[in-house]
Amino acid sequence: MEFRQLEYFIAVVETGSISAASRRVHIAQPALTRQMRLLEESVGTQLLDRHARGIHLTVAGKALYSEATRLLDERSDIKARLLALGSGQTGKLSLGVTVTHLWLPEVAKLMGGYRERYPKVALDVFPLLSGPQLDRLQQGSLDVGILYLDDDMPSGIDAQLLQHDHLVLAVPASSSWAESPPASLAALCDAEFVWGYRSISPVYFDRVVAHFARLNFEPLVVQYGADNLTILSMVAAGLGLAIVPAASRCHPMSGIVFIELEELSSCDMPLWLAWRSGEEPPVLKNFIDLATTLFI
Incomplete structure (x- = not known):
């Protein structure tokens, strides 16, 4: 039993005939008839009563129609959720910000702009000094941080310069x-x-x-x-x-x-955006891209 066969089956049920369903799903009638017989063979029972005026559902056919519509809806929902995760539209991002910069206008625009663009991403913000931020980044308990760093980047950390302070x-x-x-x-x-x-x-x-x-x-x-x-x-x-x-x-x-x-x-007190090397999930990439736009 394949999802394609279930889509064909639903079309047959909802149009009331093989001929009407073939026009709806854009395949020839003989091919559609064959797919319905293969579907019945795969489930081991008759699903459709065929007669001159069209088709009627058997008891098993009625049960399959109910289940098939649910399965196809769930498949669409799963595909949509995976697409949203893959593009960074949903998920979670933990952000560290030095206490000094929580009120910096660019930081406020960054957090507000990210929330506006990606409202389904949970943004957790932690006011942390640079030292604790760096520790958490290296431990993996923080996704990205706004902090002070030396010119020599710590091992395992990638960073983007945001601005120069004094x-x-x-x-x-x-x-x-x-x-x-x-x-x-x-x-x-x-x-x-x-x-x-x-x-x-x-x-x-x-x-x-x-x-x-x-x-x-x-x-x-x-x-x-x-x-x-x-x-x-x-x-x-x-x-x-x-x-x-x-x-x-x-x-x-x-x-x-x-x-x-x-x-x-x-x-010179350079402010950096930092994250773990080799880890750039979509939600983080979107945040980095937006930060670069607002600060640079």
């Missing part, structure tokens, strides 16, 4: 620095800073420290925060100054003034 100085709005910004980092040698732990984002931390070493600047750190959002909240509370990515200005947080310094602007 550093800015964040000061409490109530501080004297907000009214009279420093001209250089040298003016901040005695200022108290809020800083982050290296363990939570080694790539970001090392890049910043290396830049300060070239400038012969070492901040006086008196407080630590778990991520840039926490650090900024501590700055807003007056606990110290902070040096953060310029993208931090996109976050809607009051009580902070951001100051551009040439020495900080010269520190």
Whole structure:
């Protein structure tokens, strides 16, 4: 029994005759008659009572008609679902985004645009620092991440450069620095800073420290925060100054003034889109293509 024979059988039942069915399915009457006999032989019982005025269904024929229409509908549904999966129209995608960039306009457009184009894809978003993102990508528990990476890509990771960021100085709005910004980092040698732990984002931390070493600047750190959002909240509370990515200005947080310094602007902080090498399912490929369009 083949799906093609079932389609022919349904056509015979619904048109009421072999001749009408042959016109509907576009095959000759003798060929269609032969296919109906082969179908009956394959199921081992008579399906059609043939007479001069047409055909009548036997009890077995009525049962097969009901089952055949269900099977063909299920086949169409399976084909449609497989096609949707194969083109990335359905599925699931887990995305990591650094806390700093959750409010970046391009990231918001990327997430919103992806959802609009592929509404049946479940997009799970995880606010994670670069270090944890990289760990999860390598472990396979994250599909794609927006994060800081070194120029030398980690083993097993492919990446696409999204944009170049730089550093800015964040000061409490109530501080004297907000009214009279420093001209250089040298003016901040005695200022108290809020800083982050290296363990939570080694790539970001090392890049910043290396830049300060070239400038012969070492901040006086008196407080630590778990991520840039926490650090900024501590700055807003007056606990110290902070040096953060310029993208931090996109976050809607009051009580902070951001100051551009040439020495900080010269520190390139490239933002990357990263995923596991050799793994590019359709849902991920569509996301990468859209990200490239929006950022580049």
